[in-house]
Amino acid sequence: MRILLIEDEKRLSHFIKKGLVESGFAVDEAHDGEEGLYLAKEETYDLIILDVMLPKLSGIEVCKKLREMKKDTPILMLTARSELDDKLEGLNSGADDYLTKPFAFEELKARINALIRRSYRQVSNALILADLDVDLVKHIAKRAGKPIKLTPKEFSILELLLRRKHEVVTRTQITEHVWDYNFESMSNVVDVFIGTLRKKIDKGYKISLIHTLHGVGYMATDKKKQK
Numbered sequence: 001m002r003i004l005l006i007e008d009e010k011r012l013s014h015f016i017k018k019g020l021v022e023s024g025f026a027v028d029e030a031h032d033g034e035e036g037l038y039l040a041k042e043e044t045y046d047l048i049i050l051d052v053m054l055p056k057l058s059g060i061e062v063c064k065k066l067r068e069m070k071k072d073t074p075i076l077m078l079t080a081r082s083e084l085d086d087k088l089e090g091l092n093s094g095a096d097d098y099l100t101k102p103f104a105f106e107e108l109k110a111r112i113n114a115l116i117r118r119s120y121r122q123v124s125n126a127l128i129l130a131d132l133d134v135d136l137v138k139h140i141a142k143r144a145g146k147p148i149k150l151t152p153k154e155f156s157i158l159e160l161l162l163r164r165k166h167e168v169v170t171r172t173q174i175t176e177h178v179w180d181y182n183f184e185s186m187s188n189v190v191d192v193f194i195g196t197l198r199k200k201i202d203k204g205y206k207i208s209l210i211h212t213l214h215g216v217g218y219m220a221t222d223k224k225k226q227k
């Protein structure tokens with residue numbers, strides 16, 4: 001899943017980004033409101049982390065503008081302690097949740113997972129397809145009860161495919177949700193990742209769960225005709 005982080009305190013921003021990348025998220029950073037608004041408009045994100053006090057354009061203004069443009073990306077606002085008015089204004093401007101600084105990284109992660117889950121209309125932290133079971137909090141994938149070792153990127157791709165199981169996910173959608181801004185989208189890296197992912201998930205099992213629809217994209221399903 002891909003996150004836009006709009007925070008002008010660079011040390012805090014790097015700290016958050018590092019933690020999120022280690023947890024398998026792709027993260028783009030913006031250090032002022034204008035840059036943040038621009039990226040939020042031009043790129044595709046699963047979630048925006050938005051600081052309230054920002055140079056050029058405040059978090060409240062960024063949030064209002066995005067909602068006016070009908071951008072409904074979930075927004076988690078960061079506010080300083082005791083700024084009650086900020087919290088209320090933030091929620092009124094269209095933010096989905098807020099977190100008060102300073103916060104524990106684990107709490108940030110829990111809020112992020114909850115917001116993304118909600119936006120995909122998903123009820124639990126587990127994604128299940130046939131005998132494949134992916135725990136998004138513990139970051140563990142198992143097939144028929146056997147743990148599968150995945151890299152963070154493989155995990156993210158699998159997560160996206162399972163969130164949209166039985167639907168086609170295009171290569172562009174995968175690059176948009178799994179890689180950050182610096183990714184070179186002309187390369188065939190997605191196919192390579194899908195190839196290794198499929199080996200890890202399907203090899204040795206009767207039913208294949210990850211399918212390629214040539215010229216269209218990929219699909220996680222157990223309902224497709226098996227080879």
Ligand code: CA
Pocket residue numbers: 007008009051052053054
């Ligand atoms: Ca700030």
